[in-house]
Every structure is written in C-alpha cells, then in structure tokens.
Amino acid sequence: MTVRPLVALAMGDPAGISPELTARLGALDDIRARCGIVVIGDRRIFDAGARIAGVAPQLKMIEQGTNLRRDDADALFVDLGHLDPADVEQGAASLAGGTFALANYRYALELGRDGRVDAVCFTPFNKQAMRLARADYDDEIAFSAEVVGLKTAASEFNVLDRLWNARVTSHIPFRDIAARLSSERIHRALALTDGCMRNAGFARPRIAVAGLNPHAGDGGNFGREEIEIIAPVVAAAQQQGIAAEGPFPADTVFLRAKAGAFDAVLTMYHDQGQIAMKLMGFDRGVTLLGGFPFPICTPAHGTAYDIAGQGVASVGASRAALLLAAEMAAAASSGRRP
Structure with a gap:
C-alpha cells in the first residue's frame, strides 16, 4: 500500500506574495493527489491571500496538537491566530511580518522533528523582516538546525527540474x-x-x-x-x-x-x-535545505513586494518546491512505514 507523504506548509512573509502562493498551492488538485498538506499560519491572512489569488481552497481546520496522521482530509489548516491582516503593510518588511513567518516555520519544523509530518515546505521569507523579529537570525539553515537539533553538516541546494x-x-x-x-x-x-x-x-x-x-x-x-x-x-x-x-x-x-x-x-x-x-x-527553481532528517523546500525566489496584492504571482516554483519535498519524503519512507 502506497502511503502519501504529509507535508507541513508554513506561510511566509505576509506582506509579499506568500499568502496568495500558499492559497494557490492549497487549491491545486495535483498537489493533493501527491501528498497531504498541513498549512501553518493565520487563517485570516490565508483567506486574504486566497481572495487576491482568486481561489477558494477547502482546508479542514484542526487544533494544535492534533494527530495529523489520523485525519483523512488531504488538506488541513493549523490556525496559530497570531496576525491580524489590518496590521500588515503590504510590500514592506516589518517586525510583525518577520514574527509571523518565524512562528509558522518553527511550528512546521517541530512537526518534522517530532515525526508528525514527513517534509516541510515554506513560501518566501524576507530576511530583513526575519532579522527585525530575531536580531541574530542568519539564514534558514542555522535557524532550522537550531530548532531540529541538527549537529551535522547542512547546506542549501538549488534545484531546477x-x-x-x-x-x-x-x-x-x-x-x-x-x-x-x-x-x-x-x-x-x-x-x-x-x-x-x-x-x-x-x-x-x-x-x-x-x-x-x-x-x-x-x-x-x-x-x-x-x-x-x-x-x-x-x-x-x-x-x-x-x-x-x-x-x-x-x-x-x-x-x-x-x-x-x-x-x-x-x-x-x-x-x-x-x-x-x-x-x-x-519561475521553476527550488531551494532545498539538505542534510536534515526530512526534506525542507521553498521556491528559489523571494517575497516580490513589488507585485504583492496584484494576484499575478506565478505559483510554478512553489508548486515545484512542494512536489520535490513530497517526492523525497515518499522515497525516504517507502518500505519503512506500513
């Protein structure tokens, strides 16, 4: 029996194109056919992104701490309820935006660390916002290693097809x-x-x-x-x-x-x-954080503040990132899980 991998999808910077990209991913049938997704963020921000993208994905709301593998739904949402859209200035790096993205990503990494999901994906971060939220923020590799407790080498890879x-x-x-x-x-x-x-x-x-x-x-x-x-x-x-x-x-x-x-x-x-x-x-490139016990992927582009809110952002790289995470997780788990 083939078991679809479960991927945690952390919402990135709320002032850029991340909310609409996350919503678009949640609405793609081919994503749901290949893996289960667990979106981490604030439902109000997600819904605002869905309106911008012109999509209406159906995601089941679940409580923090829920056993994710026991739910039959192919798309779940964990609402951290930590950012009001009224507090987001579109197209601008901010403390609120960095705090939002860091909290989502930390939660997703903890799910991966604890074996509750098989892979992690995130829509784009803004490093200036991340450093406003955490002064010693270096990059995703160092932060991920800290949360996961990784003691061995890790590196960033770019993948194109x-x-x-x-x-x-x-x-x-x-x-x-x-x-x-x-x-x-x-x-x-x-x-x-x-x-x-x-x-x-x-x-x-x-x-x-x-x-x-x-x-x-x-x-x-x-x-x-x-x-x-x-x-x-x-x-x-x-x-x-x-x-x-x-x-x-x-x-x-x-x-x-x-x-x-x-x-x-x-x-x-x-x-x-x-x-x-x-x-x-x-528009297809993926960044993979390699060396971790589970795949971590993100689109290789940034937050695109200049086109935020216009509904024109391409989902191609985000789709490729989520599918690569799912593919690698499926390969790693084959023969290991019933």
Missing part, C-alpha cells in the same frame, strides 16, 4: 570567499551533495566542480586555488566513489550541465550558481 546546484560558501561577504575555501569544506560539500542526491533518487550523481577564479585559474595565471585546493579534493572524492569532475571554468560549466553532461554543479560561492540557475528557470 533535474539539475542541482550546490555551493561551498553561501551567505558571506564576497571579500571573505577565498579565505573560507579549504579542502575540508569542499570535500564536505561534495559528500553532502552526493548523499542528498542519492536520497533524492540519483543512483550515482555526476557532479561538476566549478573553479573559483576566471577560467578556473588558467593554469595558475589567475590564482592557484584550483591547483592547490580544489583539484586535489576532486581527485580524493573520486577515489571514494563520488562521481566528481573538475574544476571547470564557472562561466561554461552550466552550459554543459544544462546539456545533460552533469546532474549537479558544485560552485564555490553563492552568486556563481544562483545567477545561472535563476536565468535558466526563475
């Missing part, structure tokens, strides 16, 4: 990138990428490793990181059974990956991969 992008460094100033690169960091990123992709169904993911410098250092003319750090790690990973190649020039490696030569590209810093992935499919 079947192409993955991983990175060695992430949300740090550009001037600090080279100093942060080390054999240990690169190897850890490669191993985590290989492991997460295998969990997602890749039998032996082919991973291209980008260089740091222009033309991958051009034999040492533009820097020696490729020769002294990156290439030795790639060789060591190959000896361990990881299908890694490189380092390759970052300005051409994504062309090869897009053509099917690789399943993933490991980049050395944030924008090296983000720019390429978003150009290839901004």
